[in-house]
Amino acid sequence: MGNTAAFFDIDGTIYREGLITEVxxxxxxxxxxxxxxxxxxxxxxxxxxxxRMGDYDDYLQRMVEIFKETxxxxxxxxxxxxxxxxxxQKGDRVYLFTRGEIERHRREGHRIIAISGSPDALVRNxxxxxxxxxxxxxxxxxxxxxxxxxxxxxxxxxxxxxxxLLELAEQYDLDLDQCWSYGDTNGDLTMFQLTGHxxxxxxxxxxxxxxxxxxxxxxxxxxxVERKDVIYHIDPKTVELD
Numbered sequence: 001m002g003n004t005a006a007f008f009d010i011d012g013t014i015y016r017e018g019l020i021t022e023v024x025x026x027x028x029x030x031x032x033x034x035x036x037x038x039x040x041x042x043x044x045x046x047x048x049x050x051x052r053m054g055d056y057d058d059y060l061q062r063m064v065e066i067f068k069e070t071x072x073x074x075x076x077x078x079x080x081x082x083x084x085x086x087x088x089q090k091g092d093r094v095y096l097f098t099r100g101e102i103e104r105h106r107r108e109g110h111r112i113i114a115i116s117g118s119p120d121a122l123v124r125n126x127x128x129x130x131x132x133x134x135x136x137x138x139x140x141x142x143x144x145x146x147x148x149x150x151x152x153x154x155x156x157x158x159x160x161x162x163x164x165l166l167e168l169a170e171q172y173d174l175d176l177d178q179c180w181s182y183g184d185t186n187g188d189l190t191m192f193q194l195t196g197h198x199x200x201x202x203x204x205x206x207x208x209x210x211x212x213x214x215x216x217x218x219x220x221x222x223x224x225v226e227r228k229d230v231i232y233h234i235d236p237k238t239v240e241l242d
Contacts, residue, residue, distance in 0.1 A: 005111035005133075005174050006101070007165060007191055009183040010126055011118055013201045014098045015091075019118045019126065022086045023079075024063050030082065033070050041066060056204075057185075067119070071140060071148040076121070079140075079148070083121035091129045097224050097231045098182060098201060102130055105180065111172055115164050117156025117187065134172075136164040162190035186210060192217055199224060200236070211236050 011018040024042070027033040042062050048054025071079060105112050114135040116123045123137030141151035154160050169176055181191040181198045186207050192198035193214070199222040200207060211217055218236060225232045 003111065003172055003174050004109075004178045004180075005113055005168070005172060006105040006180040007113050007115055007168075007182070007195065008098065008102070008132075009185075009188050009191075010114055010116035010123065012184040013182050013188075014094050014102070014114075014130075015126070016093050016095060018060055018063075019086065019090075019116075019122045020060070020063055020067060022090050023082055023119070023122060024067065026082045026086060027067070027070065032074070032078075033066060037066050037070075068140070068150060068152060072150040074148050076140075076142050076146045076148060079119070080121050083119070083125050086122065087125040087129055091126060095201065095226050096229065097226050101180075101182065101199075106131070110180070111174075113168055115155065115161050115168075115191065117154065134168065136168070156187050158187050158190045161187060162194065165191055165194055183207075192221060196220070198222070202226060205241055208236060208239065208241060212241075 008014055011020070024033065024038070028035055028038055042059065045054060045059040045062050049056045049059045102112060111133040112131075114123055114127045114132050114137075116135070116137050118137055120137035120139050123135050127135035136155055138155045139153040141149050141153070143149055155164060168174070176194050177196040179195040179197065181188070181195040182201055183191055184201050184207065185204050189207065189210055192200070198217065198220065200211065201224050203211070203223060208223070211221055221236065223234050223236045223239070225234055
């Protein structure tokens with residue numbers, strides 16, 4: 001029998017929003033990103049999502065593209081400084097449920113591992129704050145001098161997270177049937193499928209639809225919704241998806 005771990009997505013699962021949003025704002029303040037990139041390129045997608053008339057992934061992808069474009073030629077030390085400031089100032093804005101689960105897994109002696117689509121500098125600092133044992137984030141590649149090149153190795157999609165989880169399982173000799181996973185979007189689906197104790201936290205409609213279409217997963221997944229300071233455990237079989 002292998003060891004046990006708990007795998008956590010960060011954005012929307014631990015942290016109440018997206019960490020890259022906070023980095024984006026800092027980069028505008030530091031004049032790395034021009035303010036009009038927010039007003040012209042990102043804000044329309046944000047407003048559409050905020051009014052529940054648009055897609056969150058579209059809003060997020062626009063920020064990712066601008067972040068990738070803007071960091072080319074910048075030292076990773078600069079972004080690392082911004083990432084540290086973001087976590088220092090915003091890192092406590094987490095869900096009660098997942099904060100409690102992190103503490104529970106630590107008490108029970110489980111490894112705690114983050115697998116997140118956020119930039120690696122952010123994931124590293126968030127993982128350090130909550131004393132995670134290991135982490136994986138989207139890698140923004142640098143040259144030998146530590147300058148961003150524009151190349152990336154993503155960690156936001158289901159395929160990438162599956163590969164990362166399997167590599168970590170081998171590294172730490174994990175028994176995946178005894179492991180836990182926490183996520184909120186379709187990118188976390190393979191983590192749910194591979195672990196014995198999956199939990200969807202404030203899941204998207206798309207994720208719930210996929211859960212309901214997978215009978216094996218449907219029979220063992222926990223679905224949690226947190227609003228204000230109340231935590232609800234809901235039955236994915238009966239929740240309405242209008």
